[in-house]
Amino acid sequence: MTESYGFKFMLIIAAIIYFCATILRVLMAKRAASHEKKTASGKLTISSLKTNLGAMTAIILSGGVVTWLLITDGVRDISFNLSGTYIPLYIEQFGGMGTTEIGWLASILGISSMLINIPAGWLADKKGERVNIVLGFILQFIALITFVRLDTFWGYAVVWSLFGLGSGLMQPAYQSLLSKALPEKLRGTGFGLIQSSLGLFSLPAPYVGGYLYENISPRLPFLITGWASLLAIIPAWLKFKLPDKKEIEVTAPLAPDTNSE
Numbered sequence: 001m002t003e004s005y006g007f008k009f010m011l012i013i014a015a016i017i018y019f020c021a022t023i024l025r026v027l028m029a030k031r032a033a034s035h036e037k038k039t040a041s042g043k044l045t046i047s048s049l050k051t052n053l054g055a056m057t058a059i060i061l062s063g064g065v066v067t068w069l070l071i072t073d074g075v076r077d078i079s080f081n082l083s084g085t086y087i088p089l090y091i092e093q094f095g096g097m098g099t100t101e102i103g104w105l106a107s108i109l110g111i112s113s114m115l116i117n118i119p120a121g122w123l124a125d126k127k128g129e130r131v132n133i134v135l136g137f138i139l140q141f142i143a144l145i146t147f148v149r150l151d152t153f154w155g156y157a158v159v160w161s162l163f164g165l166g167s168g169l170m171q172p173a174y175q176s177l178l179s180k181a182l183p184e185k186l187r188g189t190g191f192g193l194i195q196s197s198l199g200l201f202s203l204p205a206p207y208v209g210g211y212l213y214e215n216i217s218p219r220l221p222f223l224i225t226g227w228a229s230l231l232a233i234i235p236a237w238l239k240f241k242l243p244d245k246k247e248i249e250v251t252a253p254l255a256p257d258t259n260s261e
Contacts, residue, residue, distance in 0.1 A: 001013065052185075055183075056190050060193075068236075069178055069240070070194055075231075079205075081209070082224060083224070085210070086210065090218055095150070095151045105160045106160075108161055109164040110164065116165050120172055120173065124172065129176050132170060132172070135166075137170070138229075143159045143160075144226030145223070145226045146159055147159045148219040209221040
């Protein structure tokens with residue numbers, strides 16, 4: 001589209017697709033709401049929001065799974081914002097790729113991510129989410145370290161496949177682990193607070209990446225992202241393990257027997 005009709009035409013088509021998707025999501029939400037069982041829920045007030053935020057802050061600072069999820073996902077978010085903005089520029093300048101080739105690479109990433117989702121879910125159920133996350137970090141490290149040494153479309157295609165596989169392994173596992181680690185009443189607040197924190201932390205990353213790209217080396221932002229992914233394996237493997245339900249039952253204090261007298 002962009003090569004034949006220009007970017008403006010492509011953006012108009014994208015806007016139409018987004019509009020259709022929005023209508024579908026609204027209809028889905030209404031249908032889901034009509035089938036939902038009525039449950040008692042608290043009113044949305046500033047006081048309840050403060051209470052939830054305070055509880056979430058305590059959980060984040062506790063040093064548990066949520067703390068390390070925020071740290072590792074924060075490192076990943078910052079490092080990928082450091083380099084992700086400049087990937088199309090890099091492959092255009094040093095790989096000679098045009099807009100069509102860049103579009104093909106994005107499609108390859110999406111397809112590989114989609115294909116791994118179901119096996120990734122099965123693996124997380126069988127072995128735990130940390131296995132998926134560690135494998136995803138390893139694949140992304142290999143992809144980034146390989147990426148800066150290539151300059152052909154087929155080489156980039158392999159790298160983008162690895163990116164897609166890594167993302168497809170990690171993202172569902174992160175969401176699953178976070179859902180399990182957060183108390184049910186705080187999940188909405190927790191997801192919102194963590195995503196806002198990640199966005200705030202990574203805000204200056206594209207500027208830093210641009211400075212490194214232009215003034216030191218175009219490869220440096222990608223190498224930093226790759227090595228950050230590799231180092232993130234250590235806390236992911238050591239900390240991303242929730243206690244087993246049986247262990248919780250065994251170690252939980254016995255409730256007093258009210259019927260003993």
